[in-house]
Amino acid sequence: MTEAVSRPTLEAVAARAGVSRATVSRVVNGGDGVRGPLAARVRKAVEELGYVPNQAARSLVTKRHDAVAVVIAEPETRVFADPFFALQLRGISKELTAHDNQLVLLLIEGRADHARVARYLAGNHVDGALVFSLHLDDPLPGLIQDAGVPTVFGGRPGWGQDPRNAGPGPARADADPGPVYVDCDNRGGARSAVRHLVGLGRRRIAHITGALDQTSAVDRLDGYRDVMAEVLGRDDPRLVVESDFTPGGGEDAMRELLGRCPDVDAVFAANDLTALGALRVLRAHGRRVPEDVAVIGFDDMVPVTEQADPPLTTVRQDIEEMGRLMARLLLRGLSGDRDGGGPAAGCPDAAGNGVILPTTLIRRASA
Amino acid sequence: MTEAVSRPTLEAVAARAGVSRATVSRVVNGGDGVRGPLAARVRKAVEELGYVPNQAARSLVTKRHDAVAVVIAEPETRVFADPFFALQLRGISKELTAHDNQLVLLLIEGRADHARVARYLAGNHVDGALVFSLHLDDPLPGLIQDAGVPTVFGGRPGWGQDPRNAGPGPARADADPGPVYVDCDNRGGARSAVRHLVGLGRRRIAHITGALDQTSAVDRLDGYRDVMAEVLGRDDPRLVVESDFTPGGGEDAMRELLGRCPDVDAVFAANDLTALGALRVLRAHGRRVPEDVAVIGFDDMVPVTEQADPPLTTVRQDIEEMGRLMARLLLRGLSGDRDGGGPAAGCPDAAGNGVILPTTLIRRASA
Known part of the structure; x- marks a missing residue:
């Protein structure tokens, strides 16, 4: 138990070398892109303090x-x-x-x-x-x-x-x-979606966000705001409803939107599942898609997007390729x-x- | 490398003790239901041969x-x-x-x-x-x-x-x-399904099997045969089509069945997904369910079974509880x-x- 007290920590090494914990971790784990002089400084601090990397880190070597x-x-x-x-x-x-x-x-x-x-x-x-x-x-x-x-x-x-x-x-x-x-490219994809809606002549374009504690949702919201500000010169906060990337969340958000802005003529949803929820509520309220309200999703979750009623216009990302690349x-x-x-x-x-x-x-x- | 040759194997211990490999494995891993005298014999053989269990087994202790x-x-x-x-x-x-x-x-x-x-x-x-x-x-x-x-x-x-x-x-x-x-209880569940079809007055009762290299599929087929033999006194092999537990497999099997036995009046499918495939093909062929052909599945995959057209009669097993119990x-x-x-x-x-x-x-x- 005394070991835990006396053993030098990653933090101590980082402080002595004047670098971040992440950099120490990378040097200790070997070969992860930290340049020569910086790596040398970390190694010196490791040696001076007698730092022993934890078992997981050691086993990598x-x-x-x-x-x-x-x-x-x-x-x-x-x-x-x-x-x-x-x-x-x-x-x-x-x-x-x-x-x-x-x-x-x-x-x-x-x-x-x-x-x-x-x-x-x-x-x-x-x-x-x-x-x-x-x-x-x-x-x-x-x-x-x-x-x-x-x-x-x-x-x-x-x-x-x-x-x-x-x-x-x-x-x-x-x-x-x-x-x-x-x-x-979450922000660029969102821009292309909203620009497409603008090109269709829509002006009351709403956005149903994803879970805003995730960067993908924040970036898609930013892309929406970019186009609303640049092209339309305005960004009506009532047209943005916070949601959570789920179909049920999309339903709730669409109901909220119809209450707030009955004249909404387009919806950019942060993902396909949310868009499907929005489609269901629009149908239940007798709004025609796309005649009354145009709807765009994000992801292109085939076959769900193809089988939607009507089939869903969306921003495609290659999710499988993303996994492969990771x-x-x-x-x-x-x-x-x-x-x-x-x-x-x-x-x-x-x-x-x-x-x-x-x-x-x-x-x-x-x- | 010589270690691999000289080290006594699990097989050697099993042979010396005159027991199965599984029994040796259980004794070595500790506390898994092997009785006293048998366990003692295994331990003696382990000792005599100087058997060292592999790392996984050792770490358990x-x-x-x-x-x-x-x-x-x-x-x-x-x-x-x-x-x-x-x-x-x-x-x-x-x-x-x-x-x-x-x-x-x-x-x-x-x-x-x-x-x-x-x-x-x-x-x-x-x-x-x-x-x-x-x-x-x-x-x-x-x-x-x-x-x-x-x-x-x-x-x-x-x-x-x-x-x-x-x-x-x-x-x-x-x-x-x-x-x-x-x-x-795969066999008992299958029996209850086929008995139910018999009770509805059906006599040309077909079975679309699961993947017959799995015991669940074999047991459900046995249950079907039990009732066909006992209650109806016959088991027409043309009424049994081998399939694979998938919706696509169910579609193929149903087409095959309609070709072989156009007068089929009931289908017991080895699982719900297969039954859904069968329902689609029956609909495409203008057969009414249950009027012309009654269909029963197995598993009760809610909400799929509830949302099927028509809602699917099935043999329920508590799959989640099965996982919990394992x-x-x-x-x-x-x-x-x-x-x-x-x-x-x-x-x-x-x-x-x-x-x-x-x-x-x-x-x-x-x-």
């Missing part, structure tokens, strides 16, 4: 399990109810199997189980982790960082620089590369071959540590 | 991971397409979370991945395994036995005594308790408290190592 954990930060009931996750897992499973790596899906009931997941990740059972559907206040990213497990996130994580590293202390000399992630980036990082294997699909983001996949507007009957 | 693997012997695409698995996982997840154990779902693309799953199970990453949807020639049970991981099966496994232990050798002195499993039996076994915690729901099977849950006929409009 010595031993591979050929197993990768997937963590979806949602209750397992949602994992199996929302086809988005099945599609992403399909891409991940194909890629991992092609490299004879075992997909280890860690299911949870709720946020209270994140600590247990982190314990498993830290317990030397997997080589790395793919984490998606993060919410802003999920404790998972910090716990994973502490566990020292190489991780690729699905969707841009909500924290930029680790906020726990801010505050008084020596000036930070490193450019923390931040978390590695794969995402689609797995590919992680395996490359694990093999120390971050730049090998040819160029990845998609474009790097501004900071260079995220890959952004393009979106496409798919026109069907609803808009 | 020394260390718990508070993690349980779930293996579904189907491609991951089917795991996410068939609500049966989601329901079973729901029960498992609730029970494991209640005991702060991590659910570790090991996904595969196909049978070729079983060896990799077994490696993971043997690699000291979980305390035990829950395995379901086994097919007769799956290599998994043997691989799991070799890995020495305590396991509870969902559905009666297709192998009784391990067939690899049969043949020449010393007489077997142990009563191998066989694999621990949870199942529903997890409970495993955790009890791991804590060495096989008989504690009050009586389990359901009845023991004849051999005493399986728990059989009851089924109920649910009457809706289709029969």
